[in-house]
Amino acid sequence: MSVLHQHHLPLEPTAILQQQMLSMTMHAFNMQQQSQQQQLSQSSEEITTIFVVGFPEDMSDREFQNMFIFSTGFEAAALKVPMPGELDEQTANLDVKFP
Structure with a gap:
């Protein structure tokens, strides 16, 4: 059975x-x-540039580049230090470009 x-x-x-x-x-x-x-x-629109603030005043261009060099699609970084009176003197700006 x-x-x-x-x-x-x-x-x-x-x-x-x-x-x-x-x-x-x-x-x-x-x-x-x-x-x-x-x-x-x-x-949706692709984001190709980011704007970063708040880095130390004494940070170098090379340090900025090295922060993003291993990111996929990274193209360039530009350090822009504001003139006195534009922003807080301790603030540096970084524009990072991706394709």
Whole structure:
């Protein structure tokens, strides 16, 4: 005598159809999500430059370059020290450019 559990029984045609419908629905949902994510990423504007403040006054150009040199897409860094009266004298600015 063989004992079959419910999950070992062959599926009825309606159960097979239901599984196929569920699978197709999930596939369509996943495709829709991927499409929406692609549209969102394509429509959003790329950020290519960041502006950083608050570095010590005595920081060198080379130190600024070395902070970002290993970042993916890094192109250049420009140190801009404000004139007295523009900002706090202890603040240096850095513009970092990515493609």
